[in-house]
Amino acid sequence: MSGGTALTAARAVLGRDLLRAWRRRGEIVQPLVFFTITVYLFPLAIGPAHDTLRVLLPSIVWVAVLLSMTLTLPDVFAADHADGSLDHLALSPHPLALLVLMKAGAHWLTGAAPLLVLGGLLCAVFGLETYTLRALLLGLLLGSPVLSLIGTLASALTVGLRGGTLLLALLTLPMYIPVLIFGTSAARNAALGIPVQAEMYLLAGLSVLALTLTPWATAAALRARLG
Amino acid sequence: MFERFHKFASPPHFHAFARMLSPWLFGVSALLFAAGLFGGLVYAPADYQQGESFRIIYIHVPSAWLSMFVYMVMASAGAVGLIWKVKMGDIVARACAPLGASFTFLALATGSLWGKPMWGTWWVWDARLTSELILLFLYLGYMALQSAIEDRRAAARAGAVLAIVGVVNIPIIHYSVEWWSTLHQGATITKLDRPSMDISMLIPLLGMTLAFKTLFAAVLLVRTRCEILEFEQHTNWVRELATGPEVR
Numbered sequence: 346m347s348g349g350t351a352l353t354a355a356r357a358v359l360g361r362d363l364l365r366a367w368r369r370r371g372e373i374v375q376p377l378v379f380f381t382i383t384v385y386l387f388p389l390a391i392g393p394a395h396d397t398l399r400v401l402l403p404s405i406v407w408v409a410v411l412l413s414m415t416l417t418l419p420d421v422f423a424a425d426h427a428d429g430s431l432d433h434l435a436l437s438p439h440p441l442a443l444l445v446l447m448k449a450g451a452h453w454l455t456g457a458a459p460l461l462v463l464g465g466l467l468c469a470v471f472g473l474e475t476y477t478l479r480a481l482l483l484g485l486l487l488g489s490p491v492l493s494l495i496g497t498l499a500s501a502l503t504v505g506l507r508g509g510t511l512l513l514a515l516l517t518l519p520m521y522i523p524v525l526i527f528g529t530s531a532a533r534n535a536a537l538g539i540p541v542q543a544e545m546y547l548l549a550g551l552s553v554l555a556l557t558l559t560p561w562a563t564a565a566a567l568r569a570r571l572g
Numbered sequence: 573m574f575e576r577f578h579k580f581a582s583p584p585h586f587h588a589f590a591r592m593l594s595p596w597l598f599g600v601s602a603l604l605f606a607a608g609l610f611g612g613l614v615y616a617p618a619d620y621q622q623g624e625s626f627r628i629i630y631i632h633v634p635s636a637w638l639s640m641f642v643y644m645v646m647a648s649a650g651a652v653g654l655i656w657k658v659k660m661g662d663i664v665a666r667a668c669a670p671l672g673a674s675f676t677f678l679a680l681a682t683g684s685l686w687g688k689p690m691w692g693t694w695w696v697w698d699a700r701l702t703s704e705l706i707l708l709f710l711y712l713g714y715m716a717l718q719s720a721i722e723d724r725r726a727a728a729r730a731g732a733v734l735a736i737v738g739v740v741n742i743p744i745i746h747y748s749v750e751w752w753s754t755l756h757q758g759a760t761i762t763k764l765d766r767p768s769m770d771i772s773m774l775i776p777l778l779g780m781t782l783a784f785k786t787l788f789a790a791v792l793l794v795r796t797r798c799e800i801l802e803f804e805q806h807t808n809w810v811r812e813l814a815t816g817p818e819v820r
Contacts, residue, residue, distance in 0.1 A: 565733050
């Protein structure tokens with residue numbers, strides 16, 4: 346294999362994951378359906394009082410996003426582990442941290458971005474005010490990279506384990522709490538007409554922190570798991 | 573110096589060392605518990621506001637402190653095992669987790685018992701309670717990961733990565749939850765300021781804290797010995813320990 350730079354390798358990893366996701370489009374739709382069902386379960390459980398629902402809606406969307414993203418996490422490394430290409434990634438001369446960053450990016454593009462669009466649509470259907478909707482979507486946009494990055498780390502830790510999905514949820518959900526807190530707090534404040542810059546900066550800060558630190562931890566986790 | 577460290581970090585030596593030390597630690601811990609409990613339950617005066625029920629502090633606060641301390645021990649031991657490939661680091665980290673989870677649970681349970689008469693409810697969505705609960709989930713996740721991976725070396729390395737990530741995450745979780753809501757009283761004992769607690773109540777508390785710490789150390793050594801034996805079950809020295817010296 347002729348070398349190539351780290352950047353071409355990164356682009357290849359990202360392109361390969363996106364292409365694979367595109368060829369199995371049905372699997373991208375499943376989490377979206379799950380997300381929609383989860384969001385629609387809450388009105389059924391709470392009752393059709395419109396005002397209560399509108400207050401709770403951003404929080405419901407956030408929790409549904411967290412759960413839906415957890416469901417897609419095992420796929421980040423599972424297929425590559427099954428066909429052995431994960432070992433090749435680990436053996437490649439390029440920095441593994443960069444390559445796993447691309448895997449996380451692919452997960453965000455295929456697992457999180459569609460959720461944001463759908464979440465925004467659902468909220469608009471339920472009649473959320475524009476300002477709150479914008480705060481919710483911006484919060485999701487800034488916060489969801491953290492979810493993908495931490496999720497990729499947990500996915501690397503549990504790669505190839507039986508019962509991995511449940512274990513993944515157990516590992517990731519506690520770590521998702523800061524993002525959930527700042528994201529829902531932004532939407533709540535926006536509903537009251539309070540500025541939400543503070544939450545947005547905090548979410549962006551968390552994203553940058555996760556972007557800088559988790560790839561190294563994910564690479565270490567992969568090496569630990571592959572032995 | 574380095575050679576001595578290596579000798580100390582080899583499982584057979586650590587096993588012998590732990591066997592020698594742990595009875596002493598249990599003894600010291602028992603004495604401290606006797607003194608601390610006497611001081612806390614008999615000697616210390618009743619609180620002017622909370623009456624006798626404040627005395628649960630002598631269990632609650634030491635276990636809450638330990639719940640965080642044990643996590644640091646676990647993560648540090650895991651890091652030693654991961655970075656320098658010291659087997660004892662892996663073993664100690666693994667032995668720490670259930671202890672840390674127990675102390676965390678104890679802190680939550682006693683806090684809940686204390687909250688009922690004081691706040692009028694078993695549970696409030698307060699920052700410290702919530703982050704303590706999340707800490708319990710982190711311990712449980714660590715233990716679940718450890719038990720899911722069959723190969724012990726691989727389990728130790730994966731666990732170490734998780735524990736180190738947890739160390740970065742715990743302050744973030746703590747402050748985010750603090751921002752989210754707080755009802756719990758502020759810190760009573762800090763280094764920079766005079767403690768806002770009477771000395772007759774403080775001394776038993778410090779005694780109980782030391783008692784908990786030594787108990788943790790003693791139990792940790794016992795658990796570590798068990799883990800060493802399981803880790804090394806196929807080696808000659810463990811076989812000799814179990815059956816007596818082999819006759820050749």
